Amino acid sequence: MIFLNQFDKNNFPRWIIILSDFFISLFSLGLAYLIRFDLKADKSLIKEEWNILSKSIFIYFGVKLLIFFLFKIHRGLIRHTSTEDIRRIFFANLVSSALFLIFGFIRNSYFDGFYLFPISVLIMEFFVSFFILLSFRFSIKFIYTEKNKEKNIEKENILIYGSGVSGLITKRTIEKDPRISYNVIGFIDDNMRLKGSRLEGVTIYHSSQLQKLINDFKSDTYLITKLIVAIQKPNEENRKKIVEICFENNIDVQQIPNTKSWINGEFSTKQISKIKIEDLLGRNPIRLNTEKIKQELEDKIVLLTGAAGSIGSGLIREIATYNPKLLILLDQAESPLYDLEQELKTNFSELKYEIVIGDIRVKERMERLFEVYNPSYVFHAAAYKHVPLMEDNPSEAINTNVRGTMNLIDLSVKFKVSKFVMISTDKAVNPTNVMGASKRIAEMYAQKISCSNLNSSNTKIITTRFGNVLGSNGSVIPLFKKQIEQGGPITLTDEKITRFFMTIPEACQLVLEAANMGNGGEIFVFDMGESVKIIDLAKKMILLSGLELGKDIEIKITGLRPGEKLYEELLSDEENTIPTHHPQILIAKMRESASDISEKINDLISLFRTQDNHKIVSKMKEIVPEYISNNSEFSILD
Numbered sequence: 001m002i003f004l005n006q007f008d009k010n011n012f013p014r015w016i017i018i019l020s021d022f023f024i025s026l027f028s029l030g031l032a033y034l035i036r037f038d039l040k041a042d043k044s045l046i047k048e049e050w051n052i053l054s055k056s057i058f059i060y061f062g063v064k065l066l067i068f069f070l071f072k073i074h075r076g077l078i079r080h081t082s083t084e085d086i087r088r089i090f091f092a093n094l095v096s097s098a099l100f101l102i103f104g105f106i107r108n109s110y111f112d113g114f115y116l117f118p119i120s121v122l123i124m125e126f127f128v129s130f131f132i133l134l135s136f137r138f139s140i141k142f143i144y145t146e147k148n149k150e151k152n153i154e155k156e157n158i159l160i161y162g163s164g165v166s167g168l169i170t171k172r173t174i175e176k177d178p179r180i181s182y183n184v185i186g187f188i189d190d191n192m193r194l195k196g197s198r199l200e201g202v203t204i205y206h207s208s209q210l211q212k213l214i215n216d217f218k219s220d221t222y223l224i225t226k227l228i229v230a231i232q233k234p235n236e237e238n239r240k241k242i243v244e245i246c247f248e249n250n251i252d253v254q255q256i257p258n259t260k261s262w263i264n265g266e267f268s269t270k271q272i273s274k275i276k277i278e279d280l281l282g283r284n285p286i287r288l289n290t291e292k293i294k295q296e297l298e299d300k301i302v303l304l305t306g307a308a309g310s311i312g313s314g315l316i317r318e319i320a321t322y323n324p325k326l327l328i329l330l331d332q333a334e335s336p337l338y339d340l341e342q343e344l345k346t347n348f349s350e351l352k353y354e355i356v357i358g359d360i361r362v363k364e365r366m367e368r369l370f371e372v373y374n375p376s377y378v379f380h381a382a383a384y385k386h387v388p389l390m391e392d393n394p395s396e397a398i399n400t401n402v403r404g405t406m407n408l409i410d411l412s413v414k415f416k417v418s419k420f421v422m423i424s425t426d427k428a429v430n431p432t433n434v435m436g437a438s439k440r441i442a443e444m445y446a447q448k449i450s451c452s453n454l455n456s457s458n459t460k461i462i463t464t465r466f467g468n469v470l471g472s473n474g475s476v477i478p479l480f481k482k483q484i485e486q487g488g489p490i491t492l493t494d495e496k497i498t499r500f501f502m503t504i505p506e507a508c509q510l511v512l513e514a515a516n517m518g519n520g521g522e523i524f525v526f527d528m529g530e531s532v533k534i535i536d537l538a539k540k541m542i543l544l545s546g547l548e549l550g551k552d553i554e555i556k557i558t559g560l561r562p563g564e565k566l567y568e569e570l571l572s573d574e575e576n577t578i579p580t581h582h583p584q585i586l587i588a589k590m591r592e593s594a595s596d597i598s599e600k601i602n603d604l605i606s607l608f609r610t611q612d613n614h615k616i617v618s619k620m621k622e623i624v625p626e627y628i629s630n631n632s633e634f635s636i637l638d
Helices: 002-009 014-036 042-072 083-110 119-149 166-176 207-218 236-248 279-280 288-295 312-322 332-349 364-375 387-392 395-416 434-451 476-485 502-515 536-543 599-608 613-623 631-637
Strands: 156-161 182-189 204-206 225-228 252-255 300-306 326-331 353-357 377-380 419-426 460-467 468-470 490-492 500-505 521-528 556-559 576-579 586-587
Touching: 014 042, 042 083, 083 476, 119 395, 119 434, 119 576, 156 207, 156 288, 166 182, 182 207, 182 631, 207 225, 207 236, 207 556, 225 236, 236 252, 236 279, 236 353, 236 556, 279 536, 288 312, 288 502, 300 312, 312 326, 312 332, 312 377, 312 502, 326 332, 326 364, 332 353, 332 631, 377 395, 377 502, 387 395, 387 434, 395 419, 395 434, 395 599, 395 613, 419 434, 419 502, 434 460, 434 599, 434 613, 460 502, 476 536, 490 536, 500 502, 502 521, 502 586, 536 556, 613 631
Parallel strands: 156 182, 156 225, 182 204, 225 252, 300 326, 300 377, 326 353, 377 419, 419 460, 460 521, 468 500, 490 556
Antiparallel strands: 521 586, 576 586
């Protein structure tokens, strides 16, 4: 009754634990003696041993009491017995047995001529006591867990994806949490050699068996309702397949966080979260030549424009790991720069940086910046990038994306910058809008200066080109998330529209790798993988939100926006590529720019004063002949 009452109170008093440990120790000692005498010792032998034991028993209790208190084995909560408690009990028993042995030798040598306890008894007592103490604690832990889970009769059948350390920790954490009622029916693993094995009584299935496993449980009275991804560094392709199967069978997919996010190194079921759409579009980790990148950036002064943007801030996080001498963070957005500074203070406290508010279109301000800091590397991520907005404001697209870039390239040459790296876009390929055309013109100027006599300082001017970045400011995923939170509808311009996607860290890492291998004049194209249908992306996001398309939320087709493409490209028809040592980076072979390209671009910039959109766009089409407007008022100029 006492034990049951204490379960209801969720705690054992300390005196019960101490008393239990003493009884277990006494029982272990008695059992050790019985084993020593083969359970059938004669009376004379028992009397002889009792004469010794009666003098030693008080020392036994005194030493046990002292050691148990020193190691605080009574302090742990029995219902949460852990490996730390096992360690304490083991060493407490080991130290007490060692002390008995030492005292016995001393007593035998200097006093009555007999040991406290026979050595064989001490050895047996150590193992028996250790085993029973642990059994007692784990029995109480098991009873407590089951007693609390009895309140939830119906248990959810779940699978854990990953049978490694994280998977095992996830299973144990789930089983000991009384607030949830999950029944772990199996592990899913990509390792074929583990197929059919058992982990703590739970079968490990190969990932290829997932659909069959789901079907088998459909015929039972209860279904598999949840899959928890518990692999810290999963194979992205395998994870996508697993999640797709779960989606098709209406199985909720969740994941555990990175071990760095565990609270005090321990995982809690409260940290299990819905899998994110970004996790389903990412790819396997990129292999970088980190040593060469470190040689390039370590102890160097690096200027980064557009520092507060998605790519800019992502580059900062990557570059910070290579110990630059100084990072100059340039942007005209005051509040985002402030937020970035707070993040750097928290996460990169040893990073040396300067926050500079400035506009790349103001050459005088930029020239002063180069004079003061004299950077060795410039990463140019500042740009206007929203297609519909630039379609309505061509003069601003030219002023920032073209003129601003020209200012930075010219100053990089003048101040002998080692490398200038420009961030471009797939929309510069066969552009159908003002934004893409403005970036293509900036690319053309970068190539022209890189290869011309004007580049007397031999500044290596490099361009990187990639598609949409997951989670970047203004991208489709944050928009869809907001629309889902508001109850819909999700707005989609066309059912057929597709896009390439890349995560921010992946894009930034490839930029650094391309910068490292660039010799000047190249346009590096990143392997974006397979294009994604945006409507499929929307449907997956609805499922991940626990909603049902057509019942809880709708998808509304609005029609293509001005200048928008159905399909993005990374290379134009007139280009081909050269492979590099990195499988995800190619070099685009471009046709040569016209000899008077600089003059034409200057003429274009001079049209800014007119604010005549049609004149500006007409000049852009002259500079970029492949620029054909799509669904735009400027189509009449083609």
